[in-house]
Amino acid sequence: MEVFVTSDIGKTRQINEDFYYASNPNDPVKLYIVADGMGGYNGGEIASKLATETAYNYILSNFEKSKGDKESLLSLVKSSSKYANMIVYEKSRENEELKNMGTTLDICLIYENKAFISHIGDSRIYRIRKEFMRKLTKDHSYVQQLLDEGKITKEESINHPKKNMLVKALGCTEYIEPDVTIKGFIKGDIILMCSDGLTNMVSEDEIFKILKENTIDPSKELIKRANELGGLDNITAIIIK
Numbered sequence: 001m002e003v004f005v006t007s008d009i010g011k012t013r014q015i016n017e018d019f020y021y022a023s024n025p026n027d028p029v030k031l032y033i034v035a036d037g038m039g040g041y042n043g044g045e046i047a048s049k050l051a052t053e054t055a056y057n058y059i060l061s062n063f064e065k066s067k068g069d070k071e072s073l074l075s076l077v078k079s080s081s082k083y084a085n086m087i088v089y090e091k092s093r094e095n096e097e098l099k100n101m102g103t104t105l106d107i108c109l110i111y112e113n114k115a116f117i118s119h120i121g122d123s124r125i126y127r128i129r130k131e132f133m134r135k136l137t138k139d140h141s142y143v144q145q146l147l148d149e150g151k152i153t154k155e156e157s158i159n160h161p162k163k164n165m166l167v168k169a170l171g172c173t174e175y176i177e178p179d180v181t182i183k184g185f186i187k188g189d190i191i192l193m194c195s196d197g198l199t200n201m202v203s204e205d206e207i208f209k210i211l212k213e214n215t216i217d218p219s220k221e222l223i224k225r226a227n228e229l230g231g232l233d234n235i236t237a238i239i240i241k
Contacts, residue, residue, distance in 0.1 A: 001025050002241040003032075006219040010197055011231030017044035018195050018236040019052045019103075029063050030110040031056065032238050034123050035103045036195040038169070043101030047088050047171050051103045054084040059109065067111060074180055077107045077118040081170065081178040085120075088171030102169035105178070106137065106193055110185055110240070119179045120170045124199055126207075127183060128190040133208040136183055140168035163200065191240040194222070197233035201226040211239065 003025055009016040017037040023030050035052045037044030058080040066076040084105060092098045104121025115136075117125060122139040138144065142165040146152045152160065170176060185191065190211055198207070202225050215221050219237040226235045 001030070002239075004217050004219040004239040004241075005237070006217070006223045007236040008223045008227065008231075008234065010234050011227055013234055015042070015045055016234045017048055018197070018234040019045075019048035020193075020236050020238060021052050021056050022238050029060060031059055032108045032110075032191075032193055032240060034106045034193045034195060034236055034238060035170075036121065036123050036197070036234070036236070037101065037103040038166075039098075039101035043092070043098045044103065046091070046098060047101040047103040050091060051084040051088050051105050051170055054087045055080040055105065055107055058083050059107075070114060070116070070182055073109060073111060073114075073116045074182055077109050077116050078178055078180045081105055081107060081118045081120060082176065085170045085176045086174070089174055092171055100172065102166075102172040104166075104195070105170045108191060108193060108240075110191075113185055115183045115185045115191060117179075117181050117183065119181075120168060120176060121166055122164075123193070123195045126192040126194075126204075127185070128192070128208065128211055129186075130188070133204060133211075135204075136181065138179065140179075141166055164196070185240075189241075191238075193238040193240075195234060195236040197231075197235035198222055198226050198237055200233060201229045201231065201235070 005022045021033040035048035037048030066072040104123040107118040109116040119137040125136045
C-alpha cells in the first residue's frame with residue numbers, strides 16, 4: 001500500500017485551516033483523516049486540529065476491542081466522530097473568540113480489504129476502481145440539498161453563490177449524526193480524501209486523469225493544479241493506493 005499526502009495554504013488564505021492525519025504504510029492501524037475548519041479568530045484551525053487528534057486518539061484507544069467484526073469497526077469510526085464533536089463543541093463554549101467554530105471531518109479506517117468511513121461536512125472521499133471514479137460521501141451543503149430537491153442542475157451547482165454553505169458541520173451543535181458506510185478496497189483501487197479546496201478548483205474528470213497518471217506523487221500534482229486554477233482555499237489531499 002502506498003500513501004501520498006499534501007496540504008497547502010492555497011493562494012488567497014492567511015492560514016491553513018485544514019488538518020489531517022495519515023498512517024504510515026507499516027502502521028498496524030491504517031487510519032486517515034481530513035478536516036477543514038472554519039469560524040472565528042483562529043477557530044477553524046483549532047477546530048480541525050482538535051477534531052482530528054480527538055478522533056485519532058479515540059480510534060487507537062478502542063481499535064483492539066472493535067476489530068472483531070465489521071459492525072464494531074463501523075461503530076468505532078462513528079463514535080469517534082461523535083466524541084470529537086462533543087470535544088470541539090465544548091471548546092467553542094469556553095472562549096468567546098472560538099464561538100461558532102466548526103470543521104468538516106472525514107475518517108477512513110482500512111482493515112481487511114474494507115474501508116470504514118465516517119463523514120461530516122463537504123470534504124470528500126472518492127474511490128477509483130479501474131476506469132471509474134465514485135464519490136463515496138455526500139456533501140452536507142445547502143447546494144447539495146438544492147440538487148437533491150431538483151431545484152438546480154449539477155452544472156448550476158458548480159458556481160452557485162452559496163456553494164460553501166454547510167447544513168452540517170462538526171462542533172457547531174451539541175450532538176451530531178455522521179454518515180457512515182463500509183466500502184470494499186481491493187488491489188488496484190485508489191482512495192482519495194480531500195478538502196473542498198481541491199474539488200472547488202479542479203473538475204472530477206481532471207482529478208481522475210491526474211490520479212490515473214503514473215506521477216511520482218499525485219497529491220502534489222492535484223494541489224499544484226488547484227493553485228494553478230486560483231487556489232482560492234486551503235487544499236488537502238490524501239491518496240491511498
